[in-house]
Amino acid sequence: MQGLLTRRSRSWLRVLRSLGQRKTGFMALFGFASGLPFALFLGTLYAWLSEAGVDLETMGVFSLIGLAYAFQFLWSPVLDRVNLPGLKRLGRRKQWIVPAQVLLGIILVTMAGLDPAASLGWFSLLAAIGAFASATQDIAINAWRIDIADEDAPIEILSTVYQMGFRLASLVGGALGLIIAARIGWPQTYLFMGAVLLVIGIAGLFAPDTLANRASGEQEEDRAALTRPGQLLPRVRNLALLAVGLLWAWALGTVGLFMARSMTALPENRPDPTAFTATYGPLIVVATIVLPALIAAWLVKLQRDGRHVVAAGQEPDGGNTVANHLYRALIMPLVEFVGRMEWSLVLILALVLTYRICDAIWGTFAYPFYLGELQYSNDEVAVASKFFGVGAIMLGLALGGWLLTVLGRMPTLTLGAVLAAATNLLYADLAVGGARMQAVSDATGFTWAVLQFPGGSERLARLMITIGMENLAVGIAGAAYVAWLSSIVAKGHSAVQYALLASLTLLVGTLGRGALGQMIERQGYYEVFLFVTWIGGLAIVLCILEWIREARAGRRAGIVAPDRAATD
Missing domain, CATH: 1.20.1250.20 (MFS general substrate transporter like domains)
Structure with missing residues (x-):
């Protein structure tokens, strides 16, 4: 018991020292x-x-x-x-x-x-x-x-x-x-x-x-690095650059053309943003992430097998300066990430796609659920969601930050996944009348506290405690998720690697809203909340697997719990 208290005291001191x-x-x-x-x-x-x-x-x-x-x-x-x-x-x-x-x-x-x-x-x-x-x-x-x-x-x-x-x-x-x-x-x-x-x-x-x-110095250093024995030959690098460059150019051109048509066409001729995202969103993900990742994996395999690489004693050929610069910008972040993560990349991408999917999708349907399905007023939803709810998220973030220092990154990430999945059941109860959430509100004295304010009611207390508990879980999960996502990218390529992983979360939420909306129309909110709970369960399993992976990686590196998997 004394050891636990000492560890907690050290954690609080670490947090306070970091905040200063x-x-x-x-x-x-x-x-x-x-x-x-x-x-x-x-x-x-x-x-x-x-x-x-x-x-x-x-x-x-x-x-x-x-x-x-x-x-x-x-x-x-x-x-x-x-x-x-x-x-x-x-x-x-x-x-x-x-x-x-x-x-x-x-x-x-x-x-x-x-x-x-x-x-x-x-x-x-x-x-x-x-x-x-x-x-x-x-x-x-x-x-x-x-x-x-x-x-x-x-x-x-x-x-x-x-x-x-x-x-x-x-x-x-x-x-x-x-x-x-x-x-x-x-x-x-x-x-x-x-x-x-x-x-x-x-x-x-x-x-x-x-x-x-360092513009000129860095370019010379990188150029020298690309000509060292064991590095890929320029023709192989250029082939990979051409393939990835064409894929990214297509994605940029597609988004740019859509934006131009939407901003300049007459209202009746404007493309539908939802249809565009649903149709081209997956293709853009495949073109800019999936296929380049496969190309990067091919390059990593060639280099490890010693094929198409600069041989010892071979006259160095640095290749074209512009091509090298583009290669370092587009290809090297992927090669570094794929080479470091290897097959673990599949697990990481699966966790990225599932961990925050419920939050990313649910935001669109929250107000229709509160205002339409449950028949709350605009004022009631504003109080519960915007003010009380934001306060709960802030508290959850603070608690999540403290848990990260006490428990560590992966235990907190897993706990966040459990809480985020479980809170869907709270909304499922609201969808069928909210008797259990009303009982919780009454038993904790929360209903009494809400009734002391003008406009307070038992219904409002029920909504507030549900949103509060969910947002508390969202805060804990959010703190752990961003910390984990930040820890697995390399400092030298942090802008590209983090942006790619973070964008996947946004895109999968956007793409999933249409399907979820259809499910709500067909089966109702209660069944949807049970369904997203199962998705949250999958995220829990993936968190445990990632926890095991990081623990094994730490043991191989000779440390107990690596603070960062990334390298400079």
Whole structure:
């Protein structure tokens, strides 16, 4: 017992010490900067457009800006390999983070001076550029978190603080934004939010960072590395680059063409975003992730078998400089990841696809369930979901961050999967009347507490405690998941590898919504909640398998529990 208390005391000391680090403070600031434009462009913007009298069909075009977040991995290689002119001195990641934040601030301030109805073209263009800048900022911030993590500011704490900042910004830009706009107006609200991002961008100048790529020196070093004995011959590298380049070019061209048609065509000729995502989403995943991963596996096998490689004593041939640069940007992150993970990559991808799928899909159907199926009012849902629910998520994130220091990464990840799966059963009970959740609310005294406030009722208490318990689980699972995802990527390729894995979570949620919606129509919410519980059960099994894999990898490396599977 004394040993357990001592371990807990050390964990709290470690958390407090980490929270006092300069890196942790900037991580919270960057998390807020990441969540604020996401909430403004994909949430409250539609409320402003509605008040301005913009029709629903036109507003549907604005939903396209969400594709920038789903497909952000398509331009992530640029952030790993390219230095911005005149900004390299800021640092490898800050040279992208700070300009993106300043650009976002300028865009929001500019939008504040426009009338959406009278200047819809400019308004939509600014929103599209803002979403692109926001998604780019997210890539750089995620890579920054991974690059600067160390013993004083471990990845677990940084990941938790990042999500807390993101969630707080979602509340400020979402529910609080609506309240502010009702009192001072939308232009003034967006002007204020833009000023906040400008201030954060200026503050970001003082954040720590790793050194930027040393343009000429690094290229010479990489060129020399590619000519060493055992490295693949230029013709093999170029063949792989051609194949992957064509696949990525097709994906970029497909998304770009769809965006152009949607923004320029007449309303009756605009393509359907849902149909596009359902049809081309899987193809883009196959073209940009699955097939390149197979090509990378082929390259790894060739190199390990000693086939088509530079032989000892062979006259070095560095190949074309441009081709080498593109190879390092597109192919090397995949080769490194596949070579390090080997067959474990199948397990990792399966876990990425299933761990957060319920959360990714459910968000679309939450309000129809609360407002339509259960017949709650808008005010009741706002109180339960936006205010009480966000507080529960913040508490869950804090608890998850503490559990990461006490239990470790994989135990917390597995616990998060168990809790996330189990909370679906709470909603299943609500779908059939909520008798069990009402009993829990009554027994804990929560119903009595809610009844003390104006507008409080037993029904509201039942909804609040269900959302609260679910969001608590989401917070714990989210803290563990981002920490785990950050731990398995390599620092040298963090922008590409993390963006690829994170985008899979977004895309699978988008692709699964249509099927889930049809299932709700046919079988009802109760059966759907039972079904997603089974999906959560699969994630639990995969977590256990990944736990075993990491434990074995740790033993092979001669350590008890590796803090990072990634290498510099």
